[in-house]
Structure formats: C-alpha cells, structure tokens
Amino acid sequence: MSDELDEIQGIFFEECTEGLAVAEAGLSAMAEGDASSETIAGVFRAVHSIKGGSGAFGHAALLAFSHRFENVLDEVRGGRIPASAEVTKTLLGAFDILSDHVAAAQGGTEPPADAAMLAQLDAVLESKGAVAAAPAPAPAPAPEPVAEADEFGFTPVAAVVEDFDPFGFEPVAVQLEDFAPVEPAEPAGWTVRFGPSRGALGNGGEPMLVIRELEDMGAVVTGVDVDSLPGLRDLDPEDSYFVWTLRVPGTVGEQDIRDCFDFVAPDSLIEIDREEVLVAIVPEVPAAPAAPVAEDDDGFGVFEPLPVPEELLTLVPLEPAPVVAAPAAVPAAAAEKPKAEARPASVEVAQTIRVDLSKLDQLLNLVGELVIRGSILSDRLSPADQERVELPELSRLTRQIQDNVMSLRAQPIKQAFSRVPRMLRDLSAETGKKVILETIGEMTEVDKGVIEKIGDPLTHMIRNAVDHGIESAEERLAAGKPAEGTIHLSAEQKGARIIVRVRDDGRGINRERVRAKAIERGIISADAAISDEEIDGLICAPGFSTAETISNISGRGVGMDVVRSNVEALGGRLEINSIPGEGTTFTMALPLTLAILDGMIVRLGDQRFVLPLANVIETVQPEPGQVKETSPTSEVIELRGQYLSVRRVGELFGMRSQRAPEDSLVIIVESETAGHVGLMVDTIDNRREVVIKSLEDNLHPIRGLGGATILGDGSIALILDIDALVATGGSSKYALKGMAA
Amino acid sequence: MSTEDTELDERKIVTFTLGSRLFGIDMRSLIEIREWEEPTPLPSVPPYVKGVTNLRGSVVPVVGLSERLGWAPSELHSRSCILVVTINGRHAGFLVDEVQDIVVIQASEIQPAPDVEINEQGAIAGLVKIERRTHDAANAEAMCLLLDLDALSLTRQVPDFA
Incomplete structure (x- = not known):
C-alpha cells in the first residue's frame, strides 16, 4: 500500500515539476510585461494544483506556503492587485521559495525559511487596499459580484468565463453566467459528507489525510455514520464502512473543499451542501434556472443541465492523478472538475500522455533493429530486385517511423x-x-x-x-x-x-x-x-x-x-x-541524438569504419604527387592551391598500410578544433544511416570512437569521432595499441 | 531453473578449461555459449580486450580470459568458444579453451581459495572438487576454480577517461 502511495506521490511531484515550469514561464512572461489574464491564470492554476496535491499528501509546509502564495495570485488574477513590476518581482521570489518547498517535500528535508517571503506576500496583499481604491481596469468584463463570489467558491468558474471566453468556451460561459449572479447574502456553513469507497483503503486512499486537511481549514467532524458497518464476522478490516459528516465554515470556498478530495478514489461518496440556503438572486439575468436552487437539496442541481460534462469527461483520463468526484452523487462535482481539465485544452495546449522513457528507448532500439534488417535485406537482394518499388517504399516507411520515434525523444x-x-x-x-x-x-x-x-x-x-x-x-x-x-x-x-x-x-x-x-x-x-x-x-x-x-x-x-x-x-x-x-x-x-547517425562507411584493410556524414566535406581521389610528405610522419594534400594536413586513419589505428596515396581516397572532413583535415582510407563502401550502439553499455567509452554500429551483414563497424581523432594530432597520442592484434 | 529456489545450497556451475586448469562460473550468469569468431578490434584498450562482437543487436566486448587473469593468451582451436555472461547487468564474452560440463555443486563444498597466482585479486571465489565425466577412472575427480565474475568486470578497468 505504501508503495502505491509512493507511486501516486511520484506522480504528484512530477506534476509539481511541470507546474513549477508553467508558473515560472508565466512569471517570466509577466516580468517581461505580459500581464494578460491567461498568463496570470496559468500561474495561478499551476500554484493551485501544487497546493491541492500537497494537502492530500500531508506536506503541511508546502501547503501553507502555496496557499498564501495562491491568495496573492488570486488577487492579481482578479485584477485587484495590479501585476506591476514590483508585485511580479515578489511573485518571482515567492516562486523560488515554492520551488524550494517542493524540493524539500520531495527530498523529505527541512522546508526552507519562508517567513520573510510570507511577510512580503502579506505586504502585497495589504497594500492592495490602496490600489483597489482606484480599481485597476479589469482585464475582462467581470462584474464585481463575480469577483466577490470568490468566498463561495465560484471564482474558478468566474475565472473561466473571464479568461477563456475568447477561446470558444461559450457553452460553459453562458450556463455559468446564469448562475453567477446568484450571490449568497452571507456565508453559510458547508456540510460535507465523505464516505470513502469500499476499496479506498486498499488503493492507498487514507481518509484521515482528507479529514485532517479539512480540519486545517476549520472543519469539525460532526458525525460519523456507522450504519453500513457489518457485524464482526463479516467485517473486512481493509474495507471502509464509515461516512463522516463535517461542518466547514462558510468562509471556505467550495473549490477549496473539493480540492481536498483531489486524490480520493473516484467512486467515494462526496457531498458538499450549504447548510442553510441563504441565496439571494440578483435579478439581472433570467433567474429561472437559479430559482430551484433555493429548494434543491443539494443546491447544485443547476449544474445538471450543462451540456458540457459528457464531452469534457472524456478528457479526464488525460490527468494521470486519480480524479475526484463521484459523478452520480454530486453532479456539480462532475461538472466542476472536467471544466478544470478542459481549460488547458481550450487554450490549445497540446494533449499529452506520459510514457515511461524506457518504453521509448525500447521502441527506438526496435526501430534500430528494423533499419538494420532493412539493410540486410537490401544487401541480399539482386540489383534488379533492389530497384523494385517495394524496397524503397519500405525504407521510406522505416525512415519515417524512425524519425517519429526520434522526435518522441526530442525535447526543446x-x-x-x-x-x-x-x-x-x-x-x-x-x-x-x-x-x-x-x-x-x-x-x-x-x-x-x-x-x-x-x-x-x-x-x-x-x-x-x-x-x-x-x-x-x-x-x-x-x-x-x-x-x-x-x-x-x-x-x-x-x-x-x-x-x-x-x-x-x-x-x-x-x-x-x-x-x-x-x-x-x-x-x-x-x-x-x-x-x-x-x-x-x-x-x-x-x-x-x-x-x-x-x-x-x-x-x-x-x-x-x-x-x-x-x-x-x-x-x-x-x-x-x-x-x-x-x-x-x-x-x-x-x-543531436544519441541514437542514429548518417554515416559514410569506409574500408581500411578488412575492417570497416563509419565516418559521420556531418563532418564530411568532400572526397578526393589523389593524383600521384598530390599528397606530399612534410616529415616522415606527416603528409599534406594540395587541394585547389591549399595544403591540408592528411592523416592516415589506418595509422591512427596502428595498422600500417603500404597503400600508395593514389590507390587510396582522401576524405576531407571538417573538425571543430582543427578545421579541414584529410583522412586517408582505402575505399568507401557506401553511405547509410547507422544505429549508434554505445560502447559504454558493456565496456567504457574509447577516445576517438563515437560508438559502434552493426552493419547489414551483422558485423560491427566502429564509428569514428572525427574531432577526437584529429585533435590527437599526427602522433598516435591516444595509443591505439590494442589494434595491433 | 526452479531448483535454485528449492535447494538453496545447490548451485549449478558451467565448467571450462583454460590450458590445463578447470574453471567454473555460476550458471545464472551465463547467457550463451558461442563459437569463436574474430571480434572487431578496438583501439585504446588493454590487450586482453580482443574487440567487440554482435550479440543479437548489442555490442559486446570479447575478453581473452587467460590474458585477463595474467596468463599466456589462449591458442585458438576448433573448440575455442566464447562464454557470454552478464556481470552486473553488463554483458561480456570470455574466450575459453573448451567448455566441459554443467555440474551441480553444494555451496558447502566450496573451499576458500588459497593464494592463486593471478593478477586480479579476488577473481577466484573458491575451489570445489567435481566429478569429471570421463572414462578415465583414475582421473575422475578434478579441482575446479570458481570464478568471481564481478572481479572481472570490464568497467572497473576504465583507463583514465573522464
């Protein structure tokens, strides 16, 4: 069970890392003057989700800090604190501390000292009074009531409207605007009923964590329903039978309550009701849909007619963390949550899935094998068959698969x-x-x-x-x-x-x-x-x-x-x-990649080597006399009036070749360190993409070699690292002595 | 396969010869035995690394075990073969003279190795007496040197890279 919890925690920290990246990108954009509502909302969401998870996993320090940070962000998002340079600077500072908090929570170390930062955040919050007196131009046509509804948990909803209305979220917006004017006259308490699903304990869901988190917000457990508790004979200690009833102060936002259930098994019972319905209806917008609210026992029946859920629910699996909410018990929850999911989609954030890197590596290896088999096949076919349309088609497809797999591993x-x-x-x-x-x-x-x-x-x-x-x-x-x-x-x-x-x-x-x-x-x-x-x-x-x-x-x-x-x-x-x-x-x-290389296969004696094509400039078949000795151990080639130094690859590898230069080929390569240099080889076989097999997998890296590859016939060719080879100078400084054999 | 669980004391070893000596390695480390095939030579490696070979798509170094232990190189002949083993997740092939047998030994039979003259400390994990499959009754028992593959790990021999 603790393993599973660790695993879920792992996901949480992964999400924290992503959240931090998003927040930092957003804050950096703000520091550069981009104070658009999407940017700010993006930062808010990121911090908010970190907060949500931290509570569920009992990272108290992280929770406390992210909560205060979020408060300030919320104000900035609502336009009640201007996103000035000063404020942004404080936010960036707070972000740094937040990163430290996450790292501390992850490493199980002491949380960072955040008192000074909290004081700064509070100062920003307080000074907002002055700012708010002269209200900054609201970034969106958000009416005051919406902003105030914050306390009742409707802010996220309002934010969706404000922030994403322009992004085609009308269906939600329209429905919610109907609801937005419903403004409770004064905060009523919440009654929360929470019954973990039967299997929750087995799945690592610890109800205590949730209850403790609620209690931290001022909730009090007012009752425990033990009706479903069976007799001792039938009792399964790993099942959960209780339903807790808690009273949460009305000052707590509904979303905050819901957040506590973020990591609860989806089929658990979660009911969140207003204790007394003190709902005033602002008669601006057609109030009809709001009317039933007053009578409705769960108070959220209004959400039911939303056309959104079904379509949006399909997005839920994208979020790998266990998703909350019991759709049947609380329709509102169902509507609420998918909306949160859908937001990123609405700003066209690419949909992603998490894949274990080792699976990608495996795929890459398989594609590599496919490439090799392709070459083997091609080598074995007669020239006439090689010309057939299927073969180039096959290699084109293989190549595409390869490119795709490679791009999966590529990251900015x-x-x-x-x-x-x-x-x-x-x-x-x-x-x-x-x-x-x-x-x-x-x-x-x-x-x-x-x-x-x-x-x-x-x-x-x-x-x-x-x-x-x-x-x-x-x-x-x-x-x-x-x-x-x-x-x-x-x-x-x-x-x-x-x-x-x-x-x-x-x-x-x-x-x-x-x-x-x-x-x-x-x-x-x-x-x-x-x-x-x-x-x-x-x-x-x-x-x-x-x-x-x-x-x-x-x-x-x-x-x-x-x-x-x-x-x-x-x-x-x-x-x-x-x-x-x-x-x-x-x-x-x-x-660029650690896996595939475009190479030129050259021959030296009976051994083949791969030269990275990226380094190759041209190939020269030297005329007699074109390659001149400058000293007994060094040679140059005259090329269009220029003398370029020539290295015999065979000699670099300790294989003395008696081949005359005019029977060899000189490949002019470009190196980062020594400019253009000629490498003398016996012949060139062909040009081909090769799969790099690292030597350190089973041995250790060898200077002068970029790895090895397996050729079509199953034999191994070593990949030359031009820069390292050339940098060794004319002398075989790196003693390629093992080659003598 | 399942015997190792049921009989904790029992071990299967693969025996092979290097010159006149008989060696054994734990069966669990063995991946395959292949015929000798000239590997692709590598530069900048100690002489006992003969080169690399293609083991089902991965590049595996081939080591002359005899030289690795500090003795004269094995002479190649028709029964020379390569024992491909796994050492801490890495693969390596060892050139040996002749693979002999797979025998079951009791862990309690293993005796500590007295000073053995090799250049790798701790490469010999112990000595054990085994029955030889032979018709020569006088020579039916033989002493087998059990190799500790970990001590032969190639990655420990990283010259001065980094």
Whole structure:
C-alpha cells in the first residue's frame, strides 16, 4: 500500500515539476510585461494544483506556503492587485521559495525559511487596499459580484468565463453566467459528507489525510455514520464502512473543499451542501434556472443541465492523478472538475500522455533493429530486385517511423535552460552582481538523454561566468561597461550537432593568473610554452581553481573539470574562447541524438569504419604527387592551391598500410578544433544511416570512437569521432595499441 | 531453473578449461555459449580486450580470459568458444579453451581459495572438487576454480577517461 502511495506521490511531484515550469514561464512572461489574464491564470492554476496535491499528501509546509502564495495570485488574477513590476518581482521570489518547498517535500528535508517571503506576500496583499481604491481596469468584463463570489467558491468558474471566453468556451460561459449572479447574502456553513469507497483503503486512499486537511481549514467532524458497518464476522478490516459528516465554515470556498478530495478514489461518496440556503438572486439575468436552487437539496442541481460534462469527461483520463468526484452523487462535482481539465485544452495546449522513457528507448532500439534488417535485406537482394518499388517504399516507411520515434525523444532544450533564471537570481543575491540573461534558441530540440545530461555542465558554466567572469558593478562602470552584466545563453542546431553557448561580457580569463596557478598546482611546468588557447583550456584541468577564496558558488576546483568530462561523456566537446576585458564564451558541441547517425562507411584493410556524414566535406581521389610528405610522419594534400594536413586513419589505428596515396581516397572532413583535415582510407563502401550502439553499455567509452554500429551483414563497424581523432594530432597520442592484434 | 529456489545450497556451475586448469562460473550468469569468431578490434584498450562482437543487436566486448587473469593468451582451436555472461547487468564474452560440463555443486563444498597466482585479486571465489565425466577412472575427480565474475568486470578497468 505504501508503495502505491509512493507511486501516486511520484506522480504528484512530477506534476509539481511541470507546474513549477508553467508558473515560472508565466512569471517570466509577466516580468517581461505580459500581464494578460491567461498568463496570470496559468500561474495561478499551476500554484493551485501544487497546493491541492500537497494537502492530500500531508506536506503541511508546502501547503501553507502555496496557499498564501495562491491568495496573492488570486488577487492579481482578479485584477485587484495590479501585476506591476514590483508585485511580479515578489511573485518571482515567492516562486523560488515554492520551488524550494517542493524540493524539500520531495527530498523529505527541512522546508526552507519562508517567513520573510510570507511577510512580503502579506505586504502585497495589504497594500492592495490602496490600489483597489482606484480599481485597476479589469482585464475582462467581470462584474464585481463575480469577483466577490470568490468566498463561495465560484471564482474558478468566474475565472473561466473571464479568461477563456475568447477561446470558444461559450457553452460553459453562458450556463455559468446564469448562475453567477446568484450571490449568497452571507456565508453559510458547508456540510460535507465523505464516505470513502469500499476499496479506498486498499488503493492507498487514507481518509484521515482528507479529514485532517479539512480540519486545517476549520472543519469539525460532526458525525460519523456507522450504519453500513457489518457485524464482526463479516467485517473486512481493509474495507471502509464509515461516512463522516463535517461542518466547514462558510468562509471556505467550495473549490477549496473539493480540492481536498483531489486524490480520493473516484467512486467515494462526496457531498458538499450549504447548510442553510441563504441565496439571494440578483435579478439581472433570467433567474429561472437559479430559482430551484433555493429548494434543491443539494443546491447544485443547476449544474445538471450543462451540456458540457459528457464531452469534457472524456478528457479526464488525460490527468494521470486519480480524479475526484463521484459523478452520480454530486453532479456539480462532475461538472466542476472536467471544466478544470478542459481549460488547458481550450487554450490549445497540446494533449499529452506520459510514457515511461524506457518504453521509448525500447521502441527506438526496435526501430534500430528494423533499419538494420532493412539493410540486410537490401544487401541480399539482386540489383534488379533492389530497384523494385517495394524496397524503397519500405525504407521510406522505416525512415519515417524512425524519425517519429526520434522526435518522441526530442525535447526543446528549454527544459535545461529553464533552471537558469532561478539560478541567476540566487547568484545575483549571493554575489551582489546584477546579471541580465538573454536566451536564444531555447526551442531547439534535442534528444532527452542529452538534455538530462547538460543540466550540470550548464549550471557550472553559468556559475563560473557570474563568479569569475562578470565583474562587480563598480569595476564594470570603471571599464566603461554597463553596470549590469549580461549572460547570453544560446542553442542552435548545426548539422548533426547542437551547439550550446554560454557567453558572458565579463573580464575574460586572466591568463597570467591561470598560468601562474597551473604552475603552482603542478599542472604545467614553469617553462612550458603554451598558447593562449591552451591556457584557457587549463581551467578545465582537474583540481584547478583560481578563486582566492572558496565561495559556495564556485571555486572548489571541480566545476569546469566536471563540465568537460560530462560533455565528453556525451560524445560532445567543450571549447573556451576568451577575450581579455570582453568576456568568455563556453561552447558545448553536443550530438543531436544519441541514437542514429548518417554515416559514410569506409574500408581500411578488412575492417570497416563509419565516418559521420556531418563532418564530411568532400572526397578526393589523389593524383600521384598530390599528397606530399612534410616529415616522415606527416603528409599534406594540395587541394585547389591549399595544403591540408592528411592523416592516415589506418595509422591512427596502428595498422600500417603500404597503400600508395593514389590507390587510396582522401576524405576531407571538417573538425571543430582543427578545421579541414584529410583522412586517408582505402575505399568507401557506401553511405547509410547507422544505429549508434554505445560502447559504454558493456565496456567504457574509447577516445576517438563515437560508438559502434552493426552493419547489414551483422558485423560491427566502429564509428569514428572525427574531432577526437584529429585533435590527437599526427602522433598516435591516444595509443591505439590494442589494434595491433 | 526452479531448483535454485528449492535447494538453496545447490548451485549449478558451467565448467571450462583454460590450458590445463578447470574453471567454473555460476550458471545464472551465463547467457550463451558461442563459437569463436574474430571480434572487431578496438583501439585504446588493454590487450586482453580482443574487440567487440554482435550479440543479437548489442555490442559486446570479447575478453581473452587467460590474458585477463595474467596468463599466456589462449591458442585458438576448433573448440575455442566464447562464454557470454552478464556481470552486473553488463554483458561480456570470455574466450575459453573448451567448455566441459554443467555440474551441480553444494555451496558447502566450496573451499576458500588459497593464494592463486593471478593478477586480479579476488577473481577466484573458491575451489570445489567435481566429478569429471570421463572414462578415465583414475582421473575422475578434478579441482575446479570458481570464478568471481564481478572481479572481472570490464568497467572497473576504465583507463583514465573522464
């Protein structure tokens, strides 16, 4: 049972993460001046659902904080507090604390100190009085009564009308507007009857949690109905037999009550009634439908005629969390809940389903196998058969399936970028440096595996940029720069690589100091003659740190070292470019996907290798004399008046080939580090998409290899990592000695 | 399959030879036995890693077990074969001279290994006496060295990457 609860909790935290992302996106948009009602409502909803779940799972601190946060958001949403820059700033601060709360609840650690933030939120709430005196222009034609109805739980409904009327939600709007004018004269208490379904306990539904949450809102248990309790003989200790009756103060909103039941088994008995019906009817709108309310025993019969439920109910399964409400017992609940679900749909948020990543991986593997089988088939057919229409058709389909599966794993890199603004706010607070973030290309899609792994490198790079790169405001002004530093974060796709850059406009790398430190740490010898680029590269050396004092931001000498190894482990490369006084750019070149590669299959002796097609510029069949020796171990090729260095791939792999250059082919490849370089191979087999099989699955990564693939005939070809190969220089520095065999 | 549950003390081992020595590994680690096939050689790996081979779609390293233990490489012959095993979820193939048998031993029969001259500490989990399937009555019993595959894990041999 606790396992199931853990599982549901897991879903809750997953939703929290999503909610936080939504809230942050919304708040960021607000900070940039987008105070539209959808944006604000989006933030509100996100925080609201976090609150709902936190209550159900007994995360008291999180619940308390999100509740206060939500109150302020509600006011902002209702237009009673203007979404000014000041307010937004407070909201952003509150958001950060909320993230900490979620993290604390998830990690089971101490909740963060939030007293200061709560005080700020309260200040915003209080100062609203002044603001409200001169009512800000309401964002929507929401009449006052609707806003006030808040206390009675109708606000969400009203919000739907306000916010989403323009999005084609008329059917609901019309019905609800009929109801909106029904304004109770004074708050009456609620009577809540709650009977967990028989199987609720078995399913991990703990009624105590719900009751406790209600009690936190001031509810009192007034009675327990034990009528259905059977005799001891028939009693099943895992069944629930009780029906609790609670009295909830009228000041509590109905939605808040309903929220307590968010995680209750759907077939439980939930009745929420007004104690006494003190409903005044505002005779503006045809009041007829409202009239029965007064007599109606559940008070919500009015909702029944809504045309919405049936259609909307079909959307319910989209929400993976156990959905509340007993449709039969409380029609209102049925109508209420689907509406909440439907809102996102109405703003055309894509419908999604959650899929276990391992299932996707499996699918990807299968498609990979399919591709391989396709090649085998094609290899075995006669040339005449290969021309038949079915085969290209089959490979086209396979290719499409492959693309689709790949795109399932692709996610906008935004996911990795989204944690940066928060981090910068923290860093700014810690260091007192003001930093502006500029992001470009955050919608660039990258394989999920890549996104997951660039988080840490990105964090380290940004920390480094703020801590070491960007100067203090005074220093900047003295250097004629704006007081605020800027960090550019960009992502772009370039061929089969994703280039992620972190650029700051700080002081650049202090090469003198780096050099001195490297000598001091024994990383280089005192008389080493090294280039500026090499000095810059030293900051990635293990154990290197130039920070005079170890701050808690960076300076432990692990950061950049970790960055480089993480990036390399992904099959990527890290480059550092620094201009003294102007700033530093860290560039990560990452593989677009970890799974499939467009490659050129080349032959060396009897072994085949795959060259990533993205690196290939052209292929040259050298004329006699076109390849010249410059030293016994190095050669160049003359190409249209240019001399390009040529590497014999066979030699890089320790296989001495006696083939004359004119019997070989030179493939000109582009590398990030060494520009254009020629690679000499025996022949080219063909061009083909290959499925990358990582070597570290069963072995460990090998420098110079990007992995391996299985060819059509079942044999293995190694995939060359051009950049790593070329970077090793002419010498076989990376000792490809195992090859001798 | 089910015997391992019913008889906790009972273990099935696969025995094979390397030169004149008889070895055994736990049957549960074995995935398959395949004929020797020249693997695709790899650069930058210790000499005992012979290369990689295709095991039903995944790339599996092939290790010369004899060299791995610090002895002279096995000579290839018609009965050379590869034992494909799983070590902590990772697969590896070990080149051995000849697969002998599958025998059932009692865990209580396993004796601790005295110092065995190999370069990998702890690779020998113990010694056990087994009955050989042979007509040579004088030589019916043999000493079998039980290998601890965990100690042979290839990932522990990561050179200096990262």
